[in-house]
Amino acid sequence: MRLPIFLDTDPGIDDAVAIAAAIFAPELDLQLMTTVAGNVSVEKTTRNALQLLHFWNAEIPLAQGAAVPLVRAPRDAASVHGKSGMAGYDFVEHNRKPLEVPAFLAIRDALMRAPEPVTLVAIGPLTNIALLLSQCPECKPHIRRLVIMGGSAGRGNCTPNAEFNIAADPEAAACVFRSGIEIVMCGLDVTNQAILTLTISLLYRS
Template sequence: METGLIPAIVDCDPGTDDAIALFLALASMDVRLVTVSGGNVPLDRTLANARAVVGLAGKPVPVVAGADRPLLGHHRAETAVHGADGLGGVVLPDGPPVTPGVAADAIRALLRDAAPRSVAAIALAPPTNLALALATEPALAGRLSGISIMAGAWGEGNWTPSAEYNAAMDPEALAMLLEADVPITLVTLDLTAQALITPAVLAALPRDGACARAARAILGAVPPSRRFDHAGFALHDPCAVAAVIAPAMFGFRQAAVRVDTGDGAARGRTHIDRWGRTAHAAKIRMAETLDAPRFFAMLADALQRLP
């Protein structure tokens, strides 16, 4: 069905900020597939959380399970921010049943039926599912209009001093996506720090409707960050959705990006050359600045349009 909205695949690991990103995407895009990996919490929880968000939003979107671990190594959860259940203890009604299948297969099947450069992919998790899909059928990259990835940092990380969580969890998968034949937008910690949820921002979000109430409860459960002197916390994943649906509120720069896939302390670090200091091609569109008031106004509007 033609909706006039951007067709999209959302790959996620809910996770508090993933849940808000899913609400934003479901309200603002033609989401055709939600794929889920283990990440912020193990796969059984991320899958249940994704189903719950999709169900609460009332959207008939298939939710498909994917990788429960990175291409190499083991899964490691981030419960200090997201809680053991991934949603900070907020209980949502159970969502629709999981759609049978495997995420990488579902991504490939959707793209095979898509027109060239017609579907946006949004990577909000360790990017294992998308990397597996494109590595096993590289020609399908030509069906994607782009991939918006929340990962990495040009400054310090939030999982190790060197690395952001999604990049650190599966640097091999991120390296594969960055080399794919598809336009890449990278949304890093340095950008998402500009989307700061403070008590005032939270108080201004809508209060009516099941999705708005759930979003407020989830955001209210996230502890303030030491990185921001406990003034609030960065809303990471919705920025990667916003970069697709409202790019005019961002400032971008082309950059060369490489990922450290070694075994040392810098594993998962994104080496980002924004100033042409290396010989590597500046093929990645970096989101550098964000109009935060417009961003939060867009999020509020999206929540108001959901049930």
């Protein structure tokens, strides 16, 4: 049986690989995507996510999320991912649009409609998830678990100690970690062990 998931993302080159994995993994059922400001602005992460869904011919609803962190000024990683967030890659034009509700409400609505609890996967800053948990606490029983790409058991990547997704909105991360929901953390130290081989690259290209 396929595992239903919602994916919160800030693409980003690395997130593009994760989105492809979520779309094509036979054991996953990607039902909703949401975007958040992180690697680049939320307008750019939304555009990138829609372009990627079109590129892979995936009919998955997408909602645009938080443009700024809960408290502090935004930061980005354009120096790593380029101004566009996708290193300037030119995608085919399309006419896809995001849903007309903000991300945390789209997640709430989808959770409340789901016949079973859903796994949330957050691979950007945790702003949308914090908004969901703080504004819609009735959703908690409908969340199976939260899987995050955030933090590190070793060194950071934006300071010697801090990983970008957590550092981009630490107040949101604190809200999420205090929520009581089950959390599976895949930190920077885990992602640094992932190797994109030529075989896997060719599989994505096909």
